[in-house]
Amino acid sequence: MKNSELDMKLYNYYNKIEMSPKFYTLPKSIAKTNYYKNNKTYILKLSIACMLLLMICTVTFGKNIYMSILEAMAEVHEGVSVAINNDYYAEIEMEYANSNKIKLKVSEFIMDDYNLFLGFKIENNRMEEIRNIKFQDMTITDEYNNLIFCDDKEAYDKYCKENNMRSERITEYSLTNRGYGIEQVKQDGNELEVLYKLCSDGYPKSKELHIQIHTIEAKGEKGETLKLDGIWKMKVNVPKEFYERNYITYQVKDGSDAKYGMHIDNMVVTDTQTVVSYKGNYNIDNITFNNTEEEILDFIDNNRSFYDEIKLKNEKGEIFNTASMTDAFGTYYSKENEQFEGRLPFELTKYDITDKIYLIIIKNGEEKVINLER
Amino acid sequence: MKKLKENTDENDEICYIFEKYMLDMYKVAKSRLYDEEDVYDAIQETGYRLYKNMKKIKQPEKIKIWLLKVLINECNKIYNRKKKEVKLQEKIYEEELKNVNSNYSNEEIEFDFIIKSLNKDDRLIFSLYYGNKLTIKEISKIIGKNENTIKTRMKRAKEYIKDRLEKGEEKYEK
Numbered sequence: 001m002k003n004s005e006l007d008m009k010l011y012n013y014y015n016k017i018e019m020s021p022k023f024y025t026l027p028k029s030i031a032k033t034n035y036y037k038n039n040k041t042y043i044l045k046l047s048i049a050c051m052l053l054l055m056i057c058t059v060t061f062g063k064n065i066y067m068s069i070l071e072a073m074a075e076v077h078e079g080v081s082v083a084i085n086n087d088y089y090a091e092i093e094m095e096y097a098n099s100n101k102i103k104l105k106v107s108e109f110i111m112d113d114y115n116l117f118l119g120f121k122i123e124n125n126r127m128e129e130i131r132n133i134k135f136q137d138m139t140i141t142d143e144y145n146n147l148i149f150c151d152d153k154e155a156y157d158k159y160c161k162e163n164n165m166r167s168e169r170i171t172e173y174s175l176t177n178r179g180y181g182i183e184q185v186k187q188d189g190n191e192l193e194v195l196y197k198l199c200s201d202g203y204p205k206s207k208e209l210h211i212q213i214h215t216i217e218a219k220g221e222k223g224e225t226l227k228l229d230g231i232w233k234m235k236v237n238v239p240k241e242f243y244e245r246n247y248i249t250y251q252v253k254d255g256s257d258a259k260y261g262m263h264i265d266n267m268v269v270t271d272t273q274t275v276v277s278y279k280g281n282y283n284i285d286n287i288t289f290n291n292t293e294e295e296i297l298d299f300i301d302n303n304r305s306f307y308d309e310i311k312l313k314n315e316k317g318e319i320f321n322t323a324s325m326t327d328a329f330g331t332y333y334s335k336e337n338e339q340f341e342g343r344l345p346f347e348l349t350k351y352d353i354t355d356k357i358y359l360i361i362i363k364n365g366e367e368k369v370i371n372l373e374r
Numbered sequence: 375m376k377k378l379k380e381n382t383d384e385n386d387e388i389c390y391i392f393e394k395y396m397l398d399m400y401k402v403a404k405s406r407l408y409d410e411e412d413v414y415d416a417i418q419e420t421g422y423r424l425y426k427n428m429k430k431i432k433q434p435e436k437i438k439i440w441l442l443k444v445l446i447n448e449c450n451k452i453y454n455r456k457k458k459e460v461k462l463q464e465k466i467y468e469e470e471l472k473n474v475n476s477n478y479s480n481e482e483i484e485f486d487f488i489i490k491s492l493n494k495d496d497r498l499i500f501s502l503y504y505g506n507k508l509t510i511k512e513i514s515k516i517i518g519k520n521e522n523t524i525k526t527r528m529k530r531a532k533e534y535i536k537d538r539l540e541k542g543e544e545k546y547e548k
Contacts, residue, residue: 001536007504013485014505019400020410023417027392030421071493081495085523318518352520 069108069119072183072195076117077323079273079347083110086351088271090239099230101125102216106234107193111242112270113202114345116148118211118236119185122192130218130226131187133194138213140198142206149180149198159212201343205243209236245271248350250357250372262307264359267372273323274312274348276359279341309362312346315354320347388428392421395438398506399445405501406449406494416448423448442506443516446498453494488538496531499524 074081089110096103108119124130137155140148150156186193213232220226250267265277312320323345359370403413423444502513514521
């Protein structure tokens with residue numbers, strides 16, 4: 001079919017769309033009822049109704065409506081969506097790992113310095129239906145035995161023993177949970193799809209990922225918790241575009257790095273997001289460094305001393321907001337350096353960068369800009 | 375602000391604008407939300423915002439772009455609120471049933487099903503480009519994605535539609 005023929009089909013398709021009659025009366029009904037005055041009440045009622053409906057449906061069904069693993073990945077934040085739109089993802093060809101009548105394999109994959117997304121396809125050949133899958137003791141290492149992910153100390157010790165590794169060899173990608181999330185993408189009879197979203201402050205450029213699972217936790221037909229034991233071992237050959245990835249670093253060039261006590265160290269832009277690193281000392285009269293670290297951080301959380309709002313802007317005027325935070329990011333107090341340090345993620349990706357990027361900090365209604373250049 | 379119609383008060387003017395772009399808004403909202411009630415709510419909310427912000431709109435010739443931006447935000451709010459509701463999937467099937475029971479030809483039903491199987495962003499772009507006859511530049515301003523991204527998405531989605539129509543293949547990188 002020629003492009004022009006398809007274009008004509010599409011134009012005709014959209015031209016034929018008809019509205020039901022109630023839409024034609026909508027403008028007049030809004031004008032007549034002075035709708036906007038009652039809007040707050042309407043929104044409140046609608047919100048309550050939606051919340052109730054959501055609660056009922058979640059409790060009864062507990063099922064997401066993502067169409068695919070890729071759609072679930074794209075929903076993480078806008079940066080990931082842009083990466084997928086620019087083909088920064090891979091479909092993995094591999095055999096199923098089969099144990100205890102459950103087959104597992106990795107089907108979709110994204111990896112950069114900060115994010116690792118693994119989409120799993122699961123085939124359940126057991127008698128009972130299962131849902132809400134979780135890999136209770138999943139361990140992921142690479143070809144150099146770097147620990148990429150492990151949420152369970154016992155599982156890690158066991159892995160080390162089985163692989164003749166010293167269990168003290170914990171790298172920076174280690175047991176400390178940098179944050180991860182699970183999305184149940186599909187639950188259709190005996191076919192399930194699950195997305196694991198893992199985050200780190202710096203994944204290595206691994207060429208192979210070795211995944212090992214011994215226990216799957218799931219919900220049974222009556223909502224009971226099941227623990228299914230087996231041995232599922234998978235090896236993902238990481239596609240070249242991921243281990244040959246690079247990131248782009250921006251620095252403050254014009255000495256404007258310090259605003260509101262926040263000194264910007266640098267900014268790193270990857271395929272899925274940007275991370276701005278900063279440090280600073282709070283100008284806080286009633287807090288001294290005799291307070292505990294927790295008290296200081298509580299104060300920061302409550303007072304948001306560095307900024308009220310923060311965003312990035314490129315030279316085209318496009319705005320990029322902060323991305324969802326995990327334990328890999330945020331502000332912490334460095335005792336060694338006696339200062340606060342932090343890292344903030346943003347939705348800006350390599351696909352939208354310009355030579356200059358502006359960090360806009362808004363505090364008490366005032367806006368200040370830090371200029372970054374690569 | 376220059377009046378779009380002579381000898382009308384503000385209420386009539388807003389009503390006129392809303393009526394003028396109602397079908398365009400319907401096409402866009404329908405590309406994002408399957409449920410007619412949700413589409414109605416999204417458009418209704420957009421109408422409220424038009425009332426509230428009419429005086430602030432300084433370039434009336436760009437009012438359609440503004441309306442569509444607001445509408446897309448409203449659609450996204452409703453979509454996100456109902457994201458975990460399994461009944462959304464049932465609504466999709468209900469909509470398909472209406473098609474089957476209508477006077478549409480098999481070819482038209484099939485085409486409609488293919489369009490609905492597109493990723494939500496692609497459906498939105500198509501409704502703005504083909505349904506509202508906007509340029510890529512205008513679409514870029516509305517949805518906040520760069521023009522190259524929009525062109526790439528359109529190209530891939532059209533290849534998918536062609537494959538489905540010609541070979542019945544489902545390979546589609548969503």
